[in-house]
Each structure stands twice: as structure tokens, then as C-alpha cells.
Amino acid sequence: MSRFSAVVARDVRLALRQGGGSYWTLMFFILTVTLFPLGVGPDLALLSRIGSGVLWVVALLAALLSLDRLFQADYEDGSLELLALAPLPLELTVLAKVLAHWLTTGLPVTLLAPLMGAMLAIEPAAYPTLMVAMLLGTPVLSLVGSIGAALTVGIRRGGVLLSLLVMPLYVPALIFGALAVEATLEGLSPRPHLLLLGADLLVALALTPWGAAAALRLNLE
Amino acid sequence: MANLHWLANPGRFLRISNAVVPYLAGLTVVLLAYGLWRGLTAPHDATQGAPATIMYMHVPSAIMSMTVYGGMAVASAVALIWKHPLADIAAKSSALIGAGFTATCLISGSMWGRPTWGTYWAWDARLTSELVLFFVYLGYIAIWQAIEDPQRAGRAAAILALAGSVNLPIIHYSVEWWNTLHQPAGLLQGKTDPVLAVPLLTLLAAFFCFYVTVLLLRMEREIVGRKIRQLRLLQAQA
Numbered sequence: 001m002s003r004f005s006a007v008v009a010r011d012v013r014l015a016l017r018q019g020g021g022s023y024w025t026l027m028f029f030i031l032t033v034t035l036f037p038l039g040v041g042p043d044l045a046l047l048s049r050i051g052s053g054v055l056w057v058v059a060l061l062a063a064l065l066s067l068d069r070l071f072q073a074d075y076e077d078g079s080l081e082l083l084a085l086a087p088l089p090l091e092l093t094v095l096a097k098v099l100a101h102w103l104t105t106g107l108p109v110t111l112l113a114p115l116m117g118a119m120l121a122i123e124p125a126a127y128p129t130l131m132v133a134m135l136l137g138t139p140v141l142s143l144v145g146s147i148g149a150a151l152t153v154g155i156r157r158g159g160v161l162l163s164l165l166v167m168p169l170y171v172p173a174l175i176f177g178a179l180a181v182e183a184t185l186e187g188l189s190p191r192p193h194l195l196l197l198g199a200d201l202l203v204a205l206a207l208t209p210w211g212a213a214a215a216l217r218l219n220l221e
Numbered sequence: 222m223a224n225l226h227w228l229a230n231p232g233r234f235l236r237i238s239n240a241v242v243p244y245l246a247g248l249t250v251v252l253l254a255y256g257l258w259r260g261l262t263a264p265h266d267a268t269q270g271a272p273a274t275i276m277y278m279h280v281p282s283a284i285m286s287m288t289v290y291g292g293m294a295v296a297s298a299v300a301l302i303w304k305h306p307l308a309d310i311a312a313k314s315s316a317l318i319g320a321g322f323t324a325t326c327l328i329s330g331s332m333w334g335r336p337t338w339g340t341y342w343a344w345d346a347r348l349t350s351e352l353v354l355f356f357v358y359l360g361y362i363a364i365w366q367a368i369e370d371p372q373r374a375g376r377a378a379a380i381l382a383l384a385g386s387v388n389l390p391i392i393h394y395s396v397e398w399w400n401t402l403h404q405p406a407g408l409l410q411g412k413t414d415p416v417l418a419v420p421l422l423t424l425l426a427a428f429f430c431f432y433v434t435v436l437l438l439r440m441e442r443e444i445v446g447r448k449i450r451q452l453r454l455l456q457a458q459a
Contacts, residue, residue, distance in 0.1 A: 155367050168356040169388045172395040218376045
């Protein structure tokens with residue numbers, strides 16, 4: 001367990017320090033959300049209707065943007081090979097790196113969501129649902145994305161390919177996440193959507209480390 | 222498994238495939254002609270009229286788009302588990318055909334949707350999941366293109382195909398609950414009148430034969446292509 005937390009701590013520290021890019025991802029999230037009112041017009045009624053969808057799509061893009069660094073930097077400087085040779089199983093190393101990725105992108109995005117929601121005129125009553133949905137949904141983005149990141153780790157300019165591979169697989173998280181918020185806004189219970197989102201998270205948690213680790217082993221040969 | 226390994230010899234595969242392809246191609250033409258003849262001479266749907274005949278292209282290609290992905294996922298699993306040399310060639314050769322079926326399904330569906338639903342495209346569950354399936358096919362093809370070494374590309378693509386096969390049912394049901402306008406499938410539940418079901422099932426068989434024919438041809442091409450690649454590499458090293 002201490003090995004696991006050591007990998008998490010190392011990755012979080014790297015992401016937060018200079019050049020780690022964690023702040024840039026948050027800046028990207030805020031700036032892109034700001035672009036939507038400028039693009040579709042300042043009509044608050046329209047913005048409150050599309051607001052939760054905008055937040056989800058932008059959170060998804062922010063996760064994608066930072067995913068290509070998940071293994072790439074370690075691959076380039078060789079530390080990924082050391083991590084693969086370490087006693088900690090590669091599947092758990094992947095899980096640790098995914099957790100660190102989520103702590104530095106998904107979690108801050110979730111915490112920022114109500115603030116950005118206020119700017120998009122989303123009903124404050126929906127904020128708790130929005131945050132719970134994001135708490136359940138953003139780890140799915142990191143987990144599923146880790147397979148794409150592991151597959152494209154040796155490929156030059158793999159970031160764009162990574163987006164192409166992973167984006168279709170993000171559909172369920174996006175749908176359940178947006179539906180939960182919409183249900184709350186319509187006065188219905190968001191529970192079924194949140195439960196499905198949780199199920200999606202559990203499936204991703206159980207399966208993606210195996211896929212990502214297999215892909216990493218392939219690229220480390 | 223013994224048979225699988227017996228076929229694993231590419232030379233033997235090429236001989237068998239060469240012998241089988243002409244018959245399969247002939248069978249495809251016969252089934253296609255018979256199915257189209259029965260379908261186009263069948264009475265038109267009472268409410269939808271002539272546009273409903275588009276379903277003779279639409280339904281088989283929709284079923285095939287998913288069947289091919291299923292086959293691709295099984296071939297990928299076989300390639301990963303048993304390192305069967307032909308399995309990843311089969312998976313690779315399937316992808317473009319599957320993408321073609323998916324595109325046919327989407328295009329024919331939108332041609333039918335315009336006169337019947339009044340729109341070329343609706344964000345309906347079936348349409349959306351078919352579109353996502355199309356993107357998954359494109360991603361699979363893209364990763365084959367991105368990695369040069371066929372061995373590594375094959376394993377990477379197999380992992381992706383299996384990840385997709387876990388995700389596609391989830392995508393299917395998530396969009397189903399999200400928004401549904403499309404009529405449910407009724408062909409294989411015995412609810413379709415034989416006048417329509419016979420040509421549909423014949424055309425489904427024709428599409429399947431077409432798939433196997435083109436798959437074998439593409440696999441032959443891929444095997445020969447890899448041999449040429451090997452020879453070129455040896456030549457360059459010499």
C-alpha cells in the first residue's frame with residue numbers, strides 16, 4: 001500500500017510543480033466554459049438549459065487534454081520502465097497514476113463546477129447533483145482514458161489519436177452525468193442516473209487497469 | 222482448437238481461401254439477386270409506401286455492422302490469448318468492411334428518415350449508437366495506421382477492440398435510455414410477415430457471404446503484403 005501511495009504522491013507532486021500542467025488544465029476548463037456564452041450569446045435562459053451539458057463536455061475535453069501526459073513523460077525519461085520493474089504490479093501502478101491524474105484534474109474540475117455553473121446560470125438547486133455526478137463521472141474519464149494513453153504512449157503526436165480512440169468510449173459517462181442534472185432540474189430524482197454512473201465507474205475501475213497495463217507492457221518491449 | 226491451429230499456417234490458409242472465394246462470391250451474387258428481386262416485387266408497406274424498401278439495405282447492414290464488430294472482438298481475443306497468426310489479420314481485415322456496413326446503415330437510414338420521419342438525422346438512440354460504433358471502427362483503423370510494426374500494432378489494436386466490445390453494450394443501453402424514437406427490432410422475433418421476412422433474411426445471408434468473401438480477399442492481400450514487407454526489410458538489411 002505504501003508503494004501505491006508513493007506513486008500517487010509522486011505523480012501529484014509532479015503535476016502540481018512547475019511545468020506539471022495541472023493548473024493549465026483548470027485554466028483550460030475555465031476559459032473554454034467562458035467561450036460558450038460568447039459563442040451562443042448571453043441569453044441566460046438558453047445558457048441555463050445547455051449549462052450542465054457544456055460543463056460535462058468541457059470537463060471531458062480537459063481530461064483528454066491532460067491524459068497524453070499520463071504515461072508520456074515517464075515513458076520519455078525512462079522512469080516508466082523502472083515503475084514496470086518495481087515490485088508493485090503494473091496494474092496497481094496504472095491505478096495509482098490514474099488516481100493522481102484524477103486528483104489533479106477531475107477533482108478540481110468538480111470543485112470548480114458550481115462556480116462555473118453560476119456563470120452559466122444553472123439553477124443552484126442542481127449543484128449538489130452536478131457535483132455528485134462529476135465525482136462519480138470524472139474518475140471514469142481518467143480510467144477509460146488510461147487505456148488510450150497507454151496505447152498511444154510510444155506514438156509521436158499520439159495526443160490527437162488518443163482523443164479519437166477514447167472519445168467514443170466516454171459516451172455513457174457523459175449521458176448519465178448530464179441526465180442526472182437534467183432530472184434534478186425537472187424536479188425528478190437523479191438517483192437512477194447516479195446509480196448507473198456509479199455502475200459505470202465500478203466497471204471501469206475493475207477492468208481498465210488490466211487493459212492499460214497490457215498496453216503499457218506492449219509499448220515497453 | 223486443433224482446427225484453428227491447422228489453419229494457422231498462412232500458406233495452407235491461402236490455398237483454402239483461394240479455392241473457396243469464387244464459390245462464396247457466386248453465392249453472394251445469387252443471394253443478392255434473389256433477395257432484391259423478392260424484396261422489390263413485394264407489396265409496399267401500407268403507410269410508408271415505397272421508401273420502406275430501403276430497409277432491405279438498411280436492416281442487413283445494421284445487423285452486419287454489429288456482427289462484424291463481434292467477430293473482430295473474438296478474433297482480437299484469439300490473437301491476444303493464443304497468438305494465432307491469422308487472428309489479428311482477420312480482425313484488421315474486418316475493420317474497414319464493418320465501417321462500410323455501418324456507413325451504409327447510417328446513409329440508408331437517413332435516406333429513409335427524410336420521407337418517413339421528416340428529417341435526415343435525429344439524435345435518436347439507435348442512430349447515435351450506430352454513429353458511435355462508426356467512430357469506434359475509425360479509431361481501430363487509426364491505431365493500425367499509427368503503429369508501424371504489424372506485431373505491435375496488432376496487439377494494441379486487439380486491446381482497443383476488446384475495450385470497445387465491453388463499452389459498446391454500455392453505450393447502446395445508455396443512449397437507449399437517453400432518447401428513443403427508432404422502432405424496436407422485430408425481424409428475428411417472428412413478428413415480420415414472410416413476404417417481407419424472406420427477402421430480408423435472404424439479403425442478410427447475402428451480406429454475410431459478401432462479408433466473408435471480402436474478408437478472405439483482404440486477408441490474402443494482408444498476408445501477401447506482410448511477406449513483401451518482410452522481403453523488403455531483408456533486402457534493405459542485406
